Amino acid sequence: MPDLAFEINRSVSTPFRRAYIRRRLLATGLFETTWREITEFVKGWGTHQQSIDDSRLNRFTHNGISLLVRNDTGAFLQESRSTSLWSGYLNRYRTLLRINAGYTQDDATELPTDTTMGIYIIDGEIDVGAKNNDVVLNAKSLVSIFDEVRARDVVGLGTTQTAGQLIERIRDHTDGAGVFVFREFITSTSWSIQTTTANYNLATTTSIEASTVWGLMEQIAEAEGFVIYLDRAGTLTFRDRSITSTVTFTMSGQSFPEQNVIDINSYKEALDKHYNFFRMKWDEPETTTSYVTSGTTTVLNPTNTSWLQGQRVYDYKNDFFNTSTAAQTSVNGLFTLFNTLRSEIELKAKFLPQINVLDRIHLNYRSYDIANTTLWNSFIWASASAISITDGGNWAGDQGESFDFTNEPFYIIGKRTNLDDFTTSLVLRSL
Numbered sequence: 001m002p003d004l005a006f007e008i009n010r011s012v013s014t015p016f017r018r019a020y021i022r023r024r025l026l027a028t029g030l031f032e033t034t035w036r037e038i039t040e041f042v043k044g045w046g047t048h049q050q051s052i053d054d055s056r057l058n059r060f061t062h063n064g065i066s067l068l069v070r071n072d073t074g075a076f077l078q079e080s081r082s083t084s085l086w087s088g089y090l091n092r093y094r095t096l097l098r099i100n101a102g103y104t105q106d107d108a109t110e111l112p113t114d115t116t117m118g119i120y121i122i123d124g125e126i127d128v129g130a131k132n133n134d135v136v137l138n139a140k141s142l143v144s145i146f147d148e149v150r151a152r153d154v155v156g157l158g159t160t161q162t163a164g165q166l167i168e169r170i171r172d173h174t175d176g177a178g179v180f181v182f183r184e185f186i187t188s189t190s191w192s193i194q195t196t197t198a199n200y201n202l203a204t205t206t207s208i209e210a211s212t213v214w215g216l217m218e219q220i221a222e223a224e225g226f227v228i229y230l231d232r233a234g235t236l237t238f239r240d241r242s243i244t245s246t247v248t249f250t251m252s253g254q255s256f257p258e259q260n261v262i263d264i265n266s267y268k269e270a271l272d273k274h275y276n277f278f279r280m281k282w283d284e285p286e287t288t289t290s291y292v293t294s295g296t297t298t299v300l301n302p303t304n305t306s307w308l309q310g311q312r313v314y315d316y317k318n319d320f321f322n323t324s325t326a327a328q329t330s331v332n333g334l335f336t337l338f339n340t341l342r343s344e345i346e347l348k349a350k351f352l353p354q355i356n357v358l359d360r361i362h363l364n365y366r367s368y369d370i371a372n373t374t375l376w377n378s379f380i381w382a383s384a385s386a387i388s389i390t391d392g393g394n395w396a397g398d399q400g401e402s403f404d405f406t407n408e409p410f411y412i413i414g415k416r417t418n419l420d421d422f423t424t425s426l427v428l429r430s431l
Contacts, residue, residue, distance in 0.1 A: 004111040005249065007103040008350055009258040015351055015422045016110070017045060017101040019067060021122075024090040030184060035098060036085065041075060043134065044068030045419035048099070048118050050357050051427065052227065052413050053273055057314065057334060058241060059218055060229040060357070062141035064120055065099065069135050071128060076135040095122045096185070097139045098234075101419060102353045112354040117417065119234035121145065121185070142230055145185050146214035149173075154213060158203035163196040163224045167238050170213055182213075186236055194239040196224055200320055223320040225333040231356055241337070243360050243411045243431065250407070251349060253365035261365055262348045262423065267403055270344040270429065275314040276305040278334050282319060282327035292324060294331040295339065305339060314338070343430040345410065351422040357415055362407045363428065 007013055019042050020035035048065040055061055069076055074083030079091050086092050102115040120139035127136045151157065154173045157166060171191045173181050180188075200223070202208050208216060221228040221238060228238045253261030277295030284290070295313075298306040306312075314334070321327040345363070355361065414427030 004103065004354055007105060007111060008260055008352065009252075013350075014104045015101065016104050017099070017117075017419050017422075019045075020098045020100070021085070022096040022098075023086055024094065026088065026090060029090065030179075031096060032089075038069065038075075038085070041069040041071075042067055043070055045099075047416055047418045047420075049414070049416035050229070051415070052229075052357055054414075056222075056316070057273075057275075057338060058222060058225075058227055060227065062143045062230060064138065064140040065097070065118065066139070067097070067137045069137060071133045071135045076126065076128070076137070092126055093123060096120070097122055097137065099419070101351075101417075103351075114233050115353065116233045117353060117419075118232050119230075142185055142234065143214055145182060146170075146217065147212045149181065149213045151208045151211040151213050151216040157208065157216075158201070160199050160201040160203075162199055163220045163226070164193050164238070166200065166202070166220055167191075167193050167217060167228075170217065171236075173213075186230075186234060190233070190235040192235055192237040192239065194226070196226075198224065198326060199322065201322060202320070219318055219320055222318050223326075223330060225330055227358075229357070241358070243358060246360065247362050247409075248355050248359040249352065250362045251347075251364065253347075253363075255366035256364040260350045260352075261363075262350065264365060264367075265346045265348065267343065267345050269341050271309065271312070271341070273338065273344075273429075274309060274341045275312045275334075275338045276309065277311060277313045278331040279313060279315045280327060280331050281317040282321045282324065284319060289324065292327045292331050294328070294335040305341075309341060344413075345428045346425070347428070348423055348425050350424070351417070352424040352426075353417075355412060355415065355424075355426075357412050360409060360411050360431070361428065363405045363410055364407060365403070365405045367403050 018037060018039045020037050022031045022035055024031055044067065046066045046068070049063045051061045052059065071077070074081055075085045076092070077084045079086035079089060081087065097120045099117040100115040101117045103111050105111065119142055121142055121144060122137055122139045123144060124138035124140065126138070129135070154170055156169045171182060171188070171193075175181055200220070211219070217228050217238070225241070226239060227241050228236070230236055251261050252259050253264065275295070277293065277297075279291060279293045281291050296304060296306045298304065298311055300307050318330070321330070409431045410428035411431060412426055413429045416425040418425070
């Protein structure tokens, strides 16, 4: 049976998209157990995106989504109206919104296996158009549920324990009456927590006092050299940043068969994410021993990165470390990841529902159509004696005028999906 790659690469494909909501019950205040489909109301699907390293190294940025829905039947009015989808339920705010999308095969099988594209929470103004009766449903990433709870309210974080154990404490946080808070949004089986060994004692730091739960988890992940994020299926993942050797997908564009790349928008050396000196404040006192550093200083020679690209300093604070040795290990890890200048590509492709940020891909693309074809009859030589040509000579098949990629390895650091025109825009970083 043809697989998802076959469907993506077909000249004529059949994508689909659906929207669902889960409301809160009047009797318990908890979410209903099933999803209510609202696809019939959707007029505009908008875009959703996720990226890493934009706001801070190793940190994810999670964006929400906005749906334009028709309200000619009053389905999206307040719960007090009998026509409302929320009649008999709690109010519209904090309703869960799920988007599913993918491809339909000829036998009606849907791909990928899990077609969830994102789970969000309706947590903004619901604006009803006065003239056209349309409604905009503004939904945030589920990250927002962790930003609404103070870290100090989670019981059991103060004692010495590993990073993985701290995340588990947050997973199992209750409202004081034995009801799980975060597991109402993300079930217990949708937490992927990698085991760690280093111990942290949050009772010795004041950072937890002013921090939200999400801010705390990001601090813990940074201290561990990990990443924390919500994937498209709504799973909270806490793991190291390693890129697997498995190629998730092969992308092909101009001058290759089975093209799925529409266009490459830019190709650059990413100086904005290149750092050759790291400085972290790990302890509260303002002394020299409160800082650890890792990197290079300027030496005028052809291999010194500070001389080649200038001194590019990454300065930050994280006071969750118990020892300077642990802090030093953390900055050393960042230096290893970001001291090499990497290439980045921004491209637009056909709809790619299955890939995620940090996935490894291979890229095939030529910026010209004449690579490895014969030189003869291509143009008139200005001076035949000025250049030596042998019979059968070809155009260069290397980088040419711009670039020529054949199974070039990259990993994804940004993904933006447009569900109105079924396209996916990616930011790729070279390996």
